Each structure stands twice: as C-alpha cells, then as structure tokens.
Amino acid sequence: MxxxxxxxxxxxxxxxxxxxxxxxxxxxxAFLQEQLLSRNADFEYAFVDASTVxxxxxxxxxxxxxIAAEMAGSMRTPNVHSEVVVSLNSNNNISEAYRRYGVQPSxxxxxxxxxxxxxxxxxxxxxxxxxxxxxxxxxxxxxVSCSDEELAKVTDWxxxxxYHKLNGLPWIEAIKDEKAKKNELEMLIISAxxxxxx
Numbered sequence: 542m543x544x545x546x547x548x549x550x551x552x553x554x555x556x557x558x559x560x561x562x563x564x565x566x567x568x569x570x571a572f573l574q575e576q577l578l579s580r581n582a583d584f585e586y587a588f589v590d591a592s593t594v595x596x597x598x599x600x601x602x603x604x605x606x607x608i609a610a611e612m613a614g615s616m617r618t619p620n621v622h623s624e625v626v627v628s629l630n631s632n633n634n635i636s637e638a639y640r641r642y643g644v645q646p647s648x649x650x651x652x653x654x655x656x657x658x659x660x661x662x663x664x665x666x667x668x669x670x671x672x673x674x675x676x677x678x679x680x681x682x683x684x685v686s687c688s689d690e691e692l693a694k695v696t697d698w699x700x701x702x703x704y705h706k707l708n709g710l711p712w713i714e715a716i717k718d719e720k721a722k723k724n725e726l727e728m729l730i731i732s733a734x735x736x737x738x739x
Contacts, residue, residue, distance in 0.1 A: 567682035
C-alpha cells in the first residue's frame, strides 16, 4: 500500500479530506501526464514535481489556497487538483505553472495530492483506501513519507530560486548558514504565493 497520509488542515471544513503521498524515482511520469492531459477522471490528482517543493508548509499552503478558491467558486482551472499546481506559482501564468510545477515526462520524483470532497447529500465516492490502491497500481515509483526530510532530498533550490526570482539578493547571499538561508528562501516563496492575485 502507498504511504498515503491524511492531512488535517486548520480552518478547512470536514467536507474536504486532504491526502498526500511522495514517490521517488517514478518510471511512468509520461503516462501520468498523459492521463491529466486527456482529463481522465480516474486520475484527478495534483501530480507535483517534487523538485519544486521546498517544504510541506509550502505544499500545504498551495493546497489550502486551492481549496479556499474551490469553496469560494473562484477557481481559475478545471478542478481543485489543477488549482493546487497553479497555487504553487508566484505569478498568474497558468500554463507556466503547469509546465514548472506539474508532472512532466522528465520528472523523477512526484508529490501526489488528492482532495476528497463530500457535498451535502453527495458523499465522496472514494475512500483514502481506494486512493491508496489506485496509486499503488498506477504510479511506478518508490513510495516514501511526504516529510520535510524526504522532500529536502529532492528539492532543486537553483530551479526554485529562478522560478521565484530569488537570485542576486545580497542580503540572502550574506546568510552563511545554509539552513537559515533555505528557511528565508522558503518564507519568501510562500509569501510570493500568498500575495499572487487570484
């Protein structure tokens, strides 16, 4: 069974259940992207390139923002899962967000986000167990915990700094402690995501 985790997010109603998984060395990312592009309803997930995720906090900030947009009826993409991918971007360019943060044939490590939504009189037809089995069947990679420690092994900081325009900041470069520098960069990324207009 996949190492699928149910995540509790403050201020979200009980109607929304957030599931997270991380896969390393995924062999079939071209297939996963193909399912998304063909709008295969069985593959309604946020498949995120794990190299673009700085931390769980950044990831869950995007998830929260996407669910808030879904609940407010203000999504700019087809569903809450594509909204998660777009919410990782610090500008409003949707196609750029898909290209940068979504799964590509060259993606090696994948974060999977699934949001189960139960409406009044219409409970979600899927359980976390169903999702875990589906992922185990269709994602050809090593399932690991979606922890900050595991994410840190695959984060591509040069790419993230480029995407969020964080290169050439003298005060960042002046921070000698690598952990402190990454913490500052993470906060700048999350702030940029939060401030992006909806």
